[in-house]
Amino acid sequence: MVSVNNTRTSLKERCRVDLGYPYHLNDSPAEHLAALQTLYQSGKGPSAEELETKITEIFGKPAAMWCPTGTLAQGIAGRIYAERSSKKQVIFHETSHLLLHEEDGYSAAHGLTAKTVGKWREAMSAELLDQDSACAFVEMPQRHSGGLLPTWDDLCALKEHAAAIGLPLHMDGARIWSARPFYNDRSYAEIVDGFSSIYVSFYKDIGAIVGAALIGEKDFIDEAKIWRTRLGASLVDTSYLIADTLRLLDMRLEQMPGFIAAAKEMATSIEDIESIEVSPNPPQVNMFHVLLPCNAVIAEQARDAVAEKMGIWIANRFWSYEGDDVCAMEITVGEKAAALPRHEFANAVKMLAEEISKAQ
Template identity: 35%
Template structure:
């Protein structure tokens, strides 16, 4: 008997979100087609890591790139470098930035950097927010898309205006591009075009790309050379990182061409959520990437009961995790990948019809 939402989701015949299970087979698939005599990287050097770094630098339109085991490490180091260069210990970012809410105050405790929180937590940072800053900061971090508010994006013209303002004021601009690949179809831009607005860029390999782990930090040569020193100080120079690098390279080549497909799937799925199901809405209403949030006007526990029953009756798994949003409401994140294309559309429509009925009965 299923007891939790996650158990029900894992047993669903057609889970909707993600690329697939994160299991050992992912790594086995990476090595199946490779020559076993390929030399590993050693403490950040060697052909396997250097070739991949060169490839990613070219893709991002930057002179140089460094592979890191985690984005947390890469971004803290990026902000530290910009603070050291300017002689300021202040950086600005959104109140729901990853560094602020998911890293146990690493930026403050390890680097003694003081964040300046811009905008309200429920909206994007605007040019006006940046212009009205009273603090003298070394760097502004922008996350594209802003995950914690449903993956919202500023208009590209707004982004260009913020970048121009930062250049004029001598403020470095850093991109939290953990989901950079996923926003390119909406913007209609290349990665290099978007990254040209930023002084430094971080991208992830385990989110939309679906790799095991790892990140790239890119920028000018002087910047990345210094980042390597800090990478060593942080313990990020493992004797070898090749399992992550080779897997990231494979996943990058396989999934980058599918980003438009994932984006259009999110638009389609959000339309089903917004098709008259009382108390259920998506944020944003029309997604701007492969992700969005689903908000429900009911407590987490009640929504979990509805979804568990739905999964058992239809075999369609919508999510494995729901969060409490306060005041009797709840929400969950949707991020689409390879799994979505395999779902029979008639089964999916039937699941949403049943969801509509179950929610309606609950709200009576």
Template identity: 40%
Template sequence: MAEWCREHGWYADRYGDGELIESFEAKVAALLGKPAAAFMVSGTMAQLIALRIWCERAGHFRVAMHPTAHLELHEERAYARLHHLDSILLGPRDRPTLALDLAACHERIAALLIELPAREIGGRVPAWDELATLAALARERGVKLHLDGARLWEAREFYAPKTLAEIAALFDSVYVSFYKGIGALAGAMLLGSQDFIGEARVWRRRQGGTLVQLHPLVASAAMRFDAQLAKMPAYRARALALGRALSAIDGLIVEPQPPQVNLFHLHLPAPAEAVAKARDQLAALEGAWLAQRIGEAQVPGWSTIEVYVGDNLLALDDATVVPLYVRLLERARAAA
């Protein structure tokens, strides 16, 4: 990373001011078709800031989000505890939020958060027409639409040939992550209008996110950005092929099938504890790590693992990978 910075003549920022961070913010803003962007140390911070701004502008503090939104499940409800926001969980858990869900909501909301893709339901995304209809209804009702784009880089492949800018144009504000599909050390970016990002920079400082140097995080994202974006079509193509191959294993269920992005869920007819035990055994015996996240499925006695197709699975063919999942299932059933 230091060598890359020297080669390109980049130097450390100071409290978010510097050529590298400013040029990277401008690059991502142009790619997403937004007037301005601000680098953030985390997506949690970025999204709380976005919702707080929209609520203050609306004059009330109620927002809406999907029942599996990251803010609801994985952030200790920071939106409520830190910013005193009230949330409506909109629509059913097992599919993305649609216009019909917003139409059925009769409460006044300042902003609606949409995650593309929705990780907790297997990386599902709404069809383009469904997304556009939702955006139009939000505008009609004066509801600001915020995009949780933690995996927007991956979601874009589902909507191709639509561009990232065309997707982002449906939203009033956008958050993207750099440590997930891009592989940076950490970091995120919040995008929107000039005045919105001006307010976001104030809130970043209030929340302790304007570090004396953001340079290491920014550099780790900028140096990998173009190369990782170029891999996204191959990641999705590999996910489609792997999804087909795994669905042929008796007892395994791929969801959704076919996968919509390079992320999908694999359901196994064994409890999570048994699957974890089988995973650890195979890791010790064969040096293969087949599941990071293992949870109990909604069907009793079943479990769910998340499959994310990145560089590792891109480098392995089905003849190598599929037998490992066959053995995982056999060992999990034996341990159940």
């Protein structure tokens, strides 16, 4: 049960277990600042160039640019490809973050138009590409498909077809950090080979305060830096943000295989519960969806009931994009979820399903 000592705090804050964002332990703003204070006592903070050099080495590309947000990075990427090709159209999978969560910034800020392709629970594939567009955005893994990835053969076919028709590929790699095990531990450089540019996030799976990187050829990144300045995102001092990323990056990459293994165990623990479905099953990365037979309002009410009775905040997000009577509960495994005993997670999901059934 939740603690009732402080009625002014939210239900989420009163839970003994919180599986929502942020996903890691010791991840409050105060804890980030305390860690940074310790780092800065030994000297001044690192430069953006230190992190950018590390990222180019990881991904095997010539250049990288730190950005405060992925929205900024990806909008710039789309704009550059549009200007170079004199084409405004960009290919997006229907689950793309740019279509769902950015207030149409690709259009309003950058003058792009969208060609929407694909099916919700299917990865981007070669036959969805065409040469009438400036570029294609390929999210890997696809968040709104539960962390779905194309098979290695399908990914190679996608790259080969794009190259054959002269279509630049841009990877929305916000969560690419979790993809290596699915591809038999191929390097990040091999996975992204064939993509003209890549965006990665530092705050989602890595758990840094904020930040992203745009990666590509030197002339592309030089042009991107001009747009970063034009759009007001060249910050005077980013050293503390860079330092926070550098102190966490290697550790999170070492932890990632364990997070993925935990996601698979968690999915297995609930796959026999009636009326729910794990997607994809088994999980391919450190996240998965639990498909629920209700709308998001009912799901949130059920979640709150579980929180009150068990003291477990099972998820922040319930997505209702696929229909009025179905929603997806997003589970992302970091340190917090990995530490939760599997039977406790299964009991919480079982109670969630029961609460949903009672509400219908």
